[in-house]
Amino acid sequence: MNKRGNAADAVAGAPAVEATPDARLRDRMRTLRQACRQVFGIPDYERYLEHMALHHAGDPALSRREFFARSIDAKYGKSGPRCC
Numbered sequence: 001m002n003k004r005g006n007a008a009d010a011v012a013g014a015p016a017v018e019a020t021p022d023a024r025l026r027d028r029m030r031t032l033r034q035a036c037r038q039v040f041g042i043p044d045y046e047r048y049l050e051h052m053a054l055h056h057a058g059d060p061a062l063s064r065r066e067f068f069a070r071s072i073d074a075k076y077g078k079s080g081p082r083c084c
Contacts, residue, residue: 043071 019027037044045067052061062070 041075043068 034044034047036042037047045064048067049061052059
């Protein structure tokens with residue numbers, strides 16, 4: 001059981017580790033940064049890497065440069081959303 005008393009949160013065989021205040025702040029700032037990027041439509045390379053690792057583990061990920069080039073092309077290129 002972990003420090004909060006919730007056995008479901010504890011990993012079997014692993015000791016409960018409480019995050020330091022600095023680590024919790026970093027996690028919250030990361031979450032806020034990701035949310036802002038989503039709201040304003042800014043591509044999030046770190047989120048893309050997490051997605052690739054989770055869902056496409058065997059496929060090579062794009063480099064940061066390639067990722068942003070594709071994002072810009074998708075948004076402003078001829079194949080991207082247009083009003084006219």
